[in-house]
Each structure stands twice: as structure tokens, then as C-alpha cells.
Amino acid sequence: MTAPSTSASQSEEICLSLQDLSISYGNKEAVRGVYMDIPKGKVTAFIGPSGCGKSTVLRALNRMNDLIDGCAIRGRVVFQGQDLYQRDIDPVEVRRRIGMVFQKPNPFPKSIYDNIAFGARINGYRGDMDELVERSLRKAALWDETKDKLRDSGYALSGGQQQRLCIARTIAIEPEVILMDEPCSALDPISTLKIEEMMHELKKNYTIVIVTHNMQQAVRVSDYTGFFNVSNREDRDSKVGCLVEFSETESIFNSPQQLATQDYVSGRFG
Amino acid sequence: MTPRTLSYRHGLSRNIWNRLxxxxxxxxxxxxxxPLVLVLIYVxxxxxxxxxxxxxTELPPPPGLDGGGIGNAIVGTLVVSLIASLIAIPIGVGGGIYLAEYSRSGPFAQFVRFGTNVLAGVPSIICGVFIYGLIVSTRALMGQSYSAIAGGMALAVLMIPTVIKTTDEGLKLVPQELRWGAxxxxxxxxxxxxxxxxxxALAPIATGVVLGIARAAGETAPLIFTALFSPFWSDGLLNPIASMSVLIYNYAIMPYEAQISLAWAASFVLVMMILAANLLARWLGHLSRQ
Structure with missing residues (x-):
């Protein structure tokens, strides 16, 4: 039922294609030379030690790095045949198609209802807002807990609920891709489990890219895994992140091709 | 060896210093x-x-007569403060938004922040003289010299730094994650x-605006040169207008009992208005912490 691990994503439809992507902050290079084809309708996990640039790469996928001073990008990120970093691309439009969920739950200081309606309203949603809010909350497995208090502040929810609210908010703008930057790192195991279950549901409709520090989580939720590592460059003594191996999750964890991957997933470092 | 006592010893030198x-x-x-308590009690x-x-509600009496009131000065202070707010709030909030959200701490933003701090420390009489030179003596406003609008502009110059600073700092307190989320x-x-x-950031901004208004409403020096004074009801925004602070300045040194009483009454009303504004500001600030 699974394709051979060497042909990782060739049989799949490609959603995002990273081509020789290098990202630097100021004159310090953070990540260099990433090639990766992220398949459509799957969950792709980025794992690796701290400082290897996996979050940086994730943020490059919907131009979130534009908001960081001194961040420069070389290479191409191709989404539906368009390079996201071409001059005529509108980053706001990119973020409407490629939504993002952050490490720390960041609901707006508004009601639960308005948190979800906000994105839809600014995107010119004309349909039934009540229905959209309910549908989004149901998809984020938060409807039952919040249906009686939609007018309460988003801050009144627990951390795990807030994170699911943020996911619901992202779903409400009906993006094609959802990027998640360590969405469970601030949450307890039960909330984490709920979010992981939700991701299995979500991948039927969306392409999901998740950065995680938790390798078990990568095994549980993802179809493909990219292992990033920090490498010392020979010509200088600065450290720079790079993609070591990208393949089906199963083969990354069971039969990795690279020694560094083997060491990392078996817990020998990192 | 018996353990040392844990009870408080008065004679210990660290305890003596502590109390001292x-x-x-x-x-x-x-x-x-x-001073605050004494001023409040005395007033x-x-x-x-x-x-x-x-x-x-009534006008001040002519010199030598009794009775009358400070109605025109209360209205005047409100009008001039309103004009000042209408000028200073858009400029100040806009400037604060530029500094916090758009400028990215470039050299220009640093210069504006520095300039704002300097302007906040400029004596209020200088603001008055500045508007006098710019508007009043040149009769730039439709040929009028002293006017309520000129007074409002002088107070606006005083308010702008407060509003810019509180807007800038209020916006900086908004977590970056919230912007990313949006x-x-x-x-x-x-x-x-x-x-x-x-x-x-509305609560801190509103607090700053209210404090800015409270500061400006009590100023005398900028108004002497700009709004002047009038013992009558306001005759349009392009004419001189009464204000409580200038009324106090004019009447407190007059040799008539009635005028001196009015000056005291105006002091009381002014202090109460400023106190109320400060309480409002505190309440607004309190809202933000909920």
C-alpha cells in the first residue's frame, strides 16, 4: 500500500515545492539549500534540533518572514505554479491561501465568535456567518465545548482550547494549506491528543505542514517527515541549518538513509 | 550547642537600619x-x-459689583480643550501608530521619538509664544488675532507629545503574536x-489622551498669548474666549472681593475637573487589565 521510500513524493501531487531555498537574518545565514516537494493532502512534519531552521523554513512558506527585519530569502517556493517570492506576488493573498497556526495560542481579544468571523469578514465572506463559525469550530473539535458561550472572550478558554480556536480561525478562511509551528508545545498531553486527532480529520481537505520537537508526534500525525540539522560549514565556523533527509515518515523513523537521521530519531543526540 | 534563636531581635544592627x-x-x-493634600484642602x-x-451659569460681574459667576470660563475651557483634542488626538495617535507599527526603529523614528521627548519638556509658555508668533500676531486665521482656535492650537502643541508617547508605548505592549495571528x-x-x-491598545491610548487633556486644560501661559480672555460669553471660535486658568490669573490679583472669590471658585472647579479626568484615566487603565 505504501510506495517505495526512495520515490517519496513522486507519485503524489505536489503542493509546495521548495527549490534551493536559503534564508538569512542580516548577514547570518540560517538555512541553506533546501530542496523539498511537499505533497498535497498529506501531513508533512519538520523535525530537527533547535536552531536548525525548521521554523524559519515554515515561515517562508507563507511569507511570514516578511514581518521580520533583515530577513532575506534566496531560491524559490513554488505554490500552484507561482513563485511566492516573485515581485508581483501579494503576501496578504499568499497568507489567505496558506494559513498559519503559531506556537503560542494567540486568540484575538474578541469573542470566540468574532475570533473566527474576523478572518472571514476581512476576506469578504458573504455566506452565513453563524454556519461558518459552527463548521469551523466543529472541524477544530471545539464546538461542543464552546457552543453555549460564543460571545465570551477567547481569553476565557484554556490553553488547549485557545489553540484549537486559533486552528478554527485558520480553517474559517478556507486556506489550501495550514502551517503549524509547534502547535502543541505549550499544551498538556490531552489537548495535544485532541489536536492530533483533529489533524487526521483536517488532512482530508487540507495540506498540513507541522514543525514539531516531539518525534512521537511526528510519527503519530505525519505522512512525510523532513529532518533538518545544523551543520558546521567548512569555509567558516558559523552554523547553518540544512535539510538532511526528506521521505515518508515510516522510512525516516525505521530505515533512514543518513547516519545523522538515524542518530537523531534513535535519540543519540538533539 | 544550642541553636540560635529565630525570634526577632530589636538590637541587631541590621534591624535597626531596616527600621530607620x-x-x-x-x-x-x-x-x-x-503639597497635593494641602492644595486640595485649601482650594x-x-x-x-x-x-x-x-x-x-452666570457671567462675571463688572469690577466693583458683587455676585456673578464663571459660566463663560467653564464653557471656554471646555471649548478650547475640545479644539486642542480635535487637533492633538489625530496627530498624536497617528504619529504613535507610525512609530510603533510602520517605522521599524529607523533613524527617522529615533529622531521623532527624541523630538517628542524634547517637546514634552518645552515650557508651556514657549508653546504659547510659538502660536502667538505663528497665528496671532500674523493674523493668519481670517484676519483675526486672539481666538479660541489659536488657544486650542497652543494646547494641542502641549498635548501631542503625551499622546504620541502613550500611543507608541501602548502599541508596543501589544504582543507580537497578535499581529502574526492577524x-x-x-x-x-x-x-x-x-x-x-x-x-x-485602546485602554492605554485612552488613558494617555485623557491625561494629556487634563494637563492642557489647566494651562494658563499658552492661553494668555492666544485665547486671551473675555468677560462675556463666547463670540465664536475666531474671537477671544474666557478660560478658567486665565480667569484665575486675571482675577486673583484684582483688588475686588467678588473677583477674588470667583478666582477661588474657578480654582476649585478646575482642580475637580482635572481630578475627575485623572480618575477617568485610572479607570480606563484599569479596564485594560481585566
Whole structure:
């Protein structure tokens, strides 16, 4: 039922294609030379030690790095045949198609209802807002807990609920891709489990890219895994992140091709 | 060996120093609050007893006559403060938004922040002279010299630094994640600022605005050169207008009992208005912490 691990994503439809992507902050290079084809309708996990640039790469996928001073990008990120970093691309439009969920739950200081309606309203949603809010909350497995208090502040929810609210908010703008930057790192195991279950549901409709520090989580939720590592460059003594191996999750964890991957997933470092 | 006692020993030198320095700190605190308490009590005694409906609604009497009130000065202070707010709030909030959201701490933003701090320290009389030179003496406003609008402009110059600074700092307190969240659901910069960041910072901004108004409303020096004074009801925004602070300045040194009483009454009303504004500001600040 699974394709051979060497042909990782060739049989799949490609959603995002990273081509020789290098990202630097100021004159310090953070990540260099990433090639990766992220398949459509799957969950792709980025794992690796701290400082290897996996979050940086994730943020490059919907131009979130534009908001960081001194961040420069070389290479191409191709989404539906368009390079996201071409001059005529509108980053706001990119973020409407490629939504993002952050490490720390960041609901707006508004009601639960308005948190979800906000994105839809600014995107010119004309349909039934009540229905959209309910549908989004149901998809984020938060409807039952919040249906009686939609007018309460988003801050009144627990951390795990807030994170699911943020996911619901992202779903409400009906993006094609959802990027998640360590969405469970601030949450307890039960909330984490709920979010992981939700991701299995979500991948039927969306392409999901998740950065995680938790390798078990990568095994549980993802179809493909990219292992990033920090490498010392020979010509200088600065450290720079790079993609070591990208393949089906199963083969990354069971039969990795690279020694560094083997060491990392078996817990020998990192 | 018996364990050393844990009970408090008065004779220990660290305990003596502790008590001594605590007392000194308490003393200085009391001295710092003393002027405020004395001013409030004195104004309350001298002016509070004079307050009645007639005083709040009537015009001041001609010199030598009794009775009358400070109605025109109360209205005048409100009008001039309103004009000042209408000028200073858009400029100040706009400037603060530019500094916090758009400028990215470039050299220009640093210069504006520095300039704002300097402007906040400029004596109020200089603001008055500045507007006098710019508007009043040149008759730039439709050929009029002293006017309510000129007074409002002078007060606006005083208010702007406060409003810019509190807006800038209020916006900086908004967590970066909130902006990312808005951007992450496809909000443009304008929408992020108007719909997410500004509402989140509304309480500190409102507090700063109210404090700015309270400061400006009590100023005398800028108004002497600009709004001048008038013993009559306001005759349009392009003519001189009364204000409580200038009324106090003019009447407190007159040799007539009635005018001196009015000055005290005006002091009382002014202090109460400023106190109320400060309480409002505190309440607004309190809202933000909920």
C-alpha cells in the first residue's frame, strides 16, 4: 500500500515545492539549500534540533518572514505554479491561501465568535456567518465545548482550547494549506491528543505542514517527515541549518538513509 | 550547642537600619504627598463653599459689583480643550501608530521619538509664544488675532507629545503574536492595525489622551498669548474666549472681593475637573487589565 521510500513524493501531487531555498537574518545565514516537494493532502512534519531552521523554513512558506527585519530569502517556493517570492506576488493573498497556526495560542481579544468571523469578514465572506463559525469550530473539535458561550472572550478558554480556536480561525478562511509551528508545545498531553486527532480529520481537505520537537508526534500525525540539522560549514565556523533527509515518515523513523537521521530519531543526540 | 534563636531581635544592627531607613522613606513619601493634600484642602475650603448654580451659569460681574459667576470660563475651557483634542488626538495617535507599527526603529523614528521627548519638556509658555508668533500676531486665521482656535492650537502643541508617547508605548505592549495571528489569517497591515492592534491598545491610548487633556486644560501661559480672555460669553471660535486658568490669573490679583472669590471658585472647579479626568484615566487603565 505504501510506495517505495526512495520515490517519496513522486507519485503524489505536489503542493509546495521548495527549490534551493536559503534564508538569512542580516548577514547570518540560517538555512541553506533546501530542496523539498511537499505533497498535497498529506501531513508533512519538520523535525530537527533547535536552531536548525525548521521554523524559519515554515515561515517562508507563507511569507511570514516578511514581518521580520533583515530577513532575506534566496531560491524559490513554488505554490500552484507561482513563485511566492516573485515581485508581483501579494503576501496578504499568499497568507489567505496558506494559513498559519503559531506556537503560542494567540486568540484575538474578541469573542470566540468574532475570533473566527474576523478572518472571514476581512476576506469578504458573504455566506452565513453563524454556519461558518459552527463548521469551523466543529472541524477544530471545539464546538461542543464552546457552543453555549460564543460571545465570551477567547481569553476565557484554556490553553488547549485557545489553540484549537486559533486552528478554527485558520480553517474559517478556507486556506489550501495550514502551517503549524509547534502547535502543541505549550499544551498538556490531552489537548495535544485532541489536536492530533483533529489533524487526521483536517488532512482530508487540507495540506498540513507541522514543525514539531516531539518525534512521537511526528510519527503519530505525519505522512512525510523532513529532518533538518545544523551543520558546521567548512569555509567558516558559523552554523547553518540544512535539510538532511526528506521521505515518508515510516522510512525516516525505521530505515533512514543518513547516519545523522538515524542518530537523531534513535535519540543519540538533539 | 544550642541553636540560635529565630525570634526577632530589636538590637541587631541590621534591624535597626531596616527600621530607620523605612521611617526615612515613609517620611519622604509623606512630604511628597503633602503639597497635593494641602492644595486640595485649601482650594476646597476657599472655593468649595462658593459653589452654587448661579456661580456655574452666570457671567462675571463688572469690577466693583458683587455676585456673578464663571459660566463663560467653564464653557471656554471646555471649548478650547475640545479644539486642542480635535487637533492633538489625530496627530498624536497617528504619529504613535507610525512609530510603533510602520517605522521599524529607523533613524527617522529615533529622531521623532527624541523630538517628542524634547517637546514634552518645552515650557508651556514657549508653546504659547510659538502660536502667538505663528497665528496671532500674523493674523493668519481670517484676519483675526486672539481666538479660541489659536488657544486650542497652543494646547494641542502641549498635548501631542503625551499622546504620541502613550500611543507608541501602548502599541508596543501589544504582543507580537497578535499581529502574526492577524497576518496569518490574511489580514493586511491596515486591517491588522485598525481591527486588532489598536483595539488591543485602546485602554492605554485612552488613558494617555485623557491625561494629556487634563494637563492642557489647566494651562494658563499658552492661553494668555492666544485665547486671551473675555468677560462675556463666547463670540465664536475666531474671537477671544474666557478660560478658567486665565480667569484665575486675571482675577486673583484684582483688588475686588467678588473677583477674588470667583478666582477661588474657578480654582476649585478646575482642580475637580482635572481630578475627575485623572480618575477617568485610572479607570480606563484599569479596564485594560481585566
Amino acid at each position: 531607613l523605612s521611617s526615612v522613606a515613609a517620611l519622604f513619601t509623606a512630604l511628597a504627598v503633602l 476646597l475650603i476657599k472655593g468649595g463653599s462658593l459653589i452654587n448654580m448661579q456661580l456655574l 497576518m496569518g489569517v490574511g489580514a493586511s497591515r491596515v486591517i491588522t492595525i485598525t481591527r486588532v492592534t489598536l483595539p488591543a
